[in-house]
Amino acid sequence: MHISSELHDSEYAAETALVALQSNGRVQTNPDLHLSVSMRSFRAENVSTLVKRVLDLDMRGAREAWMTLRDRYPIVLCRSVPRAKAWLREQARGSERYGLVVSSQAQRLRPHAIHVKSPVDPVHWFLHGKDDVRSSYYMEDVATEFQVQGLELDWAGVVWDGDFRKSSHGWEHYSFVGTRWQRIRAADRQAFQKNAYRVLLTRARQGMVIVVPEGDEADPTRDPRYYDETFHYLQDIGFPVL
Numbered sequence: 001m002h003i004s005s006e007l008h009d010s011e012y013a014a015e016t017a018l019v020a021l022q023s024n025g026r027v028q029t030n031p032d033l034h035l036s037v038s039m040r041s042f043r044a045e046n047v048s049t050l051v052k053r054v055l056d057l058d059m060r061g062a063r064e065a066w067m068t069l070r071d072r073y074p075i076v077l078c079r080s081v082p083r084a085k086a087w088l089r090e091q092a093r094g095s096e097r098y099g100l101v102v103s104s105q106a107q108r109l110r111p112h113a114i115h116v117k118s119p120v121d122p123v124h125w126f127l128h129g130k131d132d133v134r135s136s137y138y139m140e141d142v143a144t145e146f147q148v149q150g151l152e153l154d155w156a157g158v159v160w161d162g163d164f165r166k167s168s169h170g171w172e173h174y175s176f177v178g179t180r181w182q183r184i185r186a187a188d189r190q191a192f193q194k195n196a197y198r199v200l201l202t203r204a205r206q207g208m209v210i211v212v213p214e215g216d217e218a219d220p221t222r223d224p225r226y227y228d229e230t231f232h233y234l235q236d237i238g239f240p241v242l
Contacts, residue, residue, distance in 0.1 A: 005029035074207035078242035096154035099136025104144040106161030107176040145196040156204035162226035
């Protein structure tokens with residue numbers, strides 16, 4: 001069996017499988033089998049590298065990657081969904097497509113008129129025009145990592161909920177069950193959730209806005225602490241704030 005030498009990287013979570021494969025002594029690694037250049041973004045081949053470093057909490061590496069991208073691939077931060085929508089409309093030219101994407105676990109965005117459990121038809125969302133309320137252009141329906149996997153937009157708005165939050169201990173993983181957030185402790189589910197944000201952050205070909213809501217002290221399910229450290233972490237990387 002011939003495999004990419006990059007499969008040892010933590011983002012692929014393949015160590016157990018690799019050990020099992022290599023035990024038979026018939027596995028050869030080849031660096032040429034790794035697709036190291038992104039084909040999605042014609043402006044920035046290093047977007048995937050930046051996102052990987054952001055999610056790996058590699059602050060120094062993320063800053064370096066951002067410095068090489070910022071003049072070609074705009075990424076901005078804000079804490080307001082309406083402001084993010086306005087920015088997307090301002091950036092797009094002609095038929096360039098834009099829309100909002102969120103994690104499938106982002107269940108406390110409903111106060112921002114984002115209902116992740118409302119089904120979206122990917123055909124209408126990706127293909128229909130600006131006069132169709134079901135299209136991504138209207139930004140009334142949002143797509144999750146499941147609908148956008150393998151697809152892309154010209155400009156994307158990523159709305160970041162409290163399901164995947166930065167803390168002093170690293171990333172914390174949550175799922176909203178019933179009336180409260182519950183901690184995700186299974187390693188495989190944590191890896192899936194991290195990968196969901198990797199998908200969301202690599203959907204835009206030309207640029208994106210990342211929205212980290214401010215939260216609400218009156219709502220225990222949207223405590224500002226669930227969002228603030230994530231926002232400040234992204235801000236410290238160097239992404240400008242709208």
